[in-house]
Amino acid sequence: MTRQGTIAFSTIKAFVSTTLIQVWRDGSAFFMVVLPIAIIVIIGTTFGNADELEIGVVGTGPDADALIHALDDLDTVRAERVASIDDARRLLRRFDIEATVVIEGDLADRGAGIIVNEANESGFAARSIIRREVDRIAFPPQGQPTPVEIEQIGSRTDDFTSAGPFARTAAQNLVLFTFINSLLASAILVRARRQGVLRRALAAPAGTVSILLGLASAWFALAITQSLIILVVGRVVFAVPWGDPVGAVALLASFALVGTGAGLLIGALMNSEEQTSAISPPLGLVLAALGGCMVPIEVFSDSMLRVSKLTPHYWALEGWNTLIFRGGGLSDILTELSVLWAVAFALLASATIALQYRLTRG
Numbered sequence: 456m457t458r459q460g461t462i463a464f465s466t467i468k469a470f471v472s473t474t475l476i477q478v479w480r481d482g483s484a485f486f487m488v489v490l491p492i493a494i495i496v497i498i499g500t501t502f503g504n505a506d507e508l509e510i511g512v513v514g515t516g517p518d519a520d521a522l523i524h525a526l527d528d529l530d531t532v533r534a535e536r537v538a539s540i541d542d543a544r545r546l547l548r549r550f551d552i553e554a555t556v557v558i559e560g561d562l563a564d565r566g567a568g569i570i571v572n573e574a575n576e577s578g579f580a581a582r583s584i585i586r587r588e589v590d591r592i593a594f595p596p597q598g599q600p601t602p603v604e605i606e607q608i609g610s611r612t613d614d615f616t617s618a619g620p621f622a623r624t625a626a627q628n629l630v631l632f633t634f635i636n637s638l639l640a641s642a643i644l645v646r647a648r649r650q651g652v653l654r655r656a657l658a659a660p661a662g663t664v665s666i667l668l669g670l671a672s673a674w675f676a677l678a679i680t681q682s683l684i685i686l687v688v689g690r691v692v693f694a695v696p697w698g699d700p701v702g703a704v705a706l707l708a709s710f711a712l713v714g715t716g717a718g719l720l721i722g723a724l725m726n727s728e729e730q731t732s733a734i735s736p737p738l739g740l741v742l743a744a745l746g747g748c749m750v751p752i753e754v755f756s757d758s759m760l761r762v763s764k765l766t767p768h769y770w771a772l773e774g775w776n777t778l779i780f781r782g783g784g785l786s787d788i789l790t791e792l793s794v795l796w797a798v799a800f801a802l803l804a805s806a807t808i809a810l811q812y813r814l815t816r817g
Contacts, residue, residue, distance in 0.1 A: 471669070471672050471673045471676045473673070474640070474643060474673035474674070474676070474677060477643045490632070491628045491629075491631075491632045491684070491685050491688075492685075492688055492692075494624065494628055495621055495624050495625050495628055495685075495688075495689070495693060496621075507531055507532060507533045508531055508532050508533070508553045508554075508577055508580060508581045508584065509532075509533050509534075509535065509551070509552040509553055510526055510532055510533070510534050510535075510552060510553060510554050510555070510556065510581050510584070510585065511534075511535055511536070511537035511543050511546060511547075511552045511554070511555040511556070512526075512534055512535070512536050512537065512555070512556055512558065513536075513537050513538075513539065513540055513542075513543055513555060513556070513557045513558070514556075514557060514558030514559060516558070516560060516561075518558055518560075518561060518562045518592055518593070519536075519558045521592050522534070522556065522558065522562075522588060522589065522592055523535075523536060525588045525591070525592060526584070526585075526588060529584070531584075532581075532584060535552070537552075537555060540555075540557060540570070543555035543557075543570055544570065547570060547571070547572040547578075548572060550572070550751070553571070553577040553578045553580070553581040554569060554570065554571045554578045554581035554582050554585060555569070555570040555571075556568070556569050556570075556585045556589065557569070557570065562589060562592055562593035563593045563594060566593075566603055566604065567585075567589050567603050567604075568603070568604045568605075568606060569582055569585055569586075569603055569604070569605050569606070570605075570606045571605070571606075582605070586603060589603065621689065621693035621694075621695055622689075622693075622695045622696065622779050622780070623751070625685060625689040625693060625695045626695075626772060626775035626776070626779060627747070627748040627749075627772065628685060628748070629682055629685040629686065629689070629775070630710060630743070630746070630748055630768050630771045630772055630775070631739070631743040631748040631768070632681055632685065633678050633681045633682045633685075633710060633711060633714050634710075634713070634714045634717065634739055634742065634743065634767075634768065635735065635736065635739030635740070635743065636677070636678075636681050636714075637674060637677060637678050637681075637714030637715060637717055637718035638714075638717055638718055638721055638731075638734075638735035638736075638738060638739050639731070639732075639735045639736070639739075640674065640677055640718055640722075641718045641719070641721040641722035641725065641731045641735065642722075642728040642731040642732060642735075643722070644670065644718075644719065644722030644723070645722055645725050645726070645727060645728050645730075645731055646728055648722075648813060649727070653666060653813075653814055654814075663811065663814055663815065666814065667807055667810060667811070670719060670810065671715060671719065671803065674714070674715040674718045674719055675711055675712065675715045677714075677718075678710075678711035678712075678714040678715055678718075679707070679708070679711045682707050682710070682711055683707075686703075686707065695779070696779060697775075697778065697779060698775075698777075698778025698779050698782070698783070698784075699778055699783065699784040699785060701784065701785045702774075702777075702778050702783065702784050702785040702787070702788055703778055705785055705788070705792055706771065706774045706775065706778065706788060706791070706792065706795075709771075709792050709795040709796060709799065710767065710771045710795055712795070712796070712799035712803070713767045713771075713795055713798050713799045713802065715799070715802075715803065716798075716799050716800075716801070716802025716803040716805070716806055717802050719802075719803070719806035719807075719810065720802055720805050720806040720809060721734065721735060721738075722806075723806055723809035723810045723813055724809055742766050742767075742768055743768055745759075745762055745763050745765075745766050745768070745769075746763055746766035746767070746768020746769040746771075746772060747763060747768065747769055747772050748768055748772065752769065752772070767794070767795055767798045770790075770791045770794040770795055770798075771791070771795060773788075773791050774788040774791035774792065774795075777791070
């Protein structure tokens with residue numbers, strides 16, 4: 456390695472280690488480790504392991520009444536009559552019920568229809584219960600299968616596989632905290648600028664390019680560290696199946712680049728640590744909410760869904776949904792990766808221009 460290469464490598468290494476140490480000393484360990492895990496536990500336990508499955512029944516007549524009574528007699532099910540199929544779809548999209556069974560007349564003659572929201576994993580457990588009770592009511596002596604038509608609603612039409620109660624919230628929190636902690640760490644960059652650390656580094660043999668690479672590497676290491684914490688804890692503690700390893704690594708790195716660019720851009724534009732602290736949490740939370748990190752995008756209206764697609768969070772979560780719930784691989788998330796690469800490039804290019812100005816003329 457040449458002397459210049461050695462200096463550049465030492466500069467990058469110094470920026471990475473110093474930034475990670477500063478993040479830890481600033482008390483960010485709580486936001487990087489404790490808070491994401493706590494949220495995964497609370498949301499996963501509350502919504503992923505509901506004591507009762509709520510099942511709607513659309514229809515009137517003896518068989519519909521009998522099914523409601525049969526479902527209500529089960530310890531793990533609560534049945535309610537729903538006025539129409541449209542009402543049932545609205546309730547399913549809002550996750551107010553797990554599944555709906557539609558009965559039009561006699562079960563033995565006409566069968567039944569089942570509607571589930573593909574994004575609600577509990578719906579598949581409810582569907583099994585419905586099938587069993589419908590068969591028992593329609594053909595009590597023989598117990599033979601009743602004709603059942605399945606309808607799935609949601610943003611996709613392909614099957615979701617069950618990934619456990621913590622999978623969805625683990626992916627949402629991975630995206631949320633990777634981005635927001637990259638923004639919060641921008642205070643370290645502002646502090647380094649105001650204290651003249653970057654000016655002194657510029658006077659050293661390292662040069663502007665090495666400094667910029669060092670800062671980018673430091674923020675990328677921070678984003679990757681946050682992502683890996685949630686990924687490893689999700690897998691080891693909550694048994695979250697993150698899907699195809701190659702696709703998961705590509706998606707993890709791509710969104711880490713997005714967080715890197717956003718964090719550096721905020722750090723380059725802001726003039727004080729107070730400004731970064733004021734703008735980072737609201738910006739991070741708003742983008743996360745719009746991107747589907749707070750509630751599933753299945754509850755969004757069409758207009759909100761169009762807005763959601765303007766955020767990198769939406770594309771990252773779509774990628775995780777494909778890997779975790781649809782069993783996809785790297786080739787299935789190329790669209791999502793392409794969008795994330797484009798966003799990361801735009802943010803990194805903007806941050807580089809702003810930082811160069813700060814270092815040389817600002």
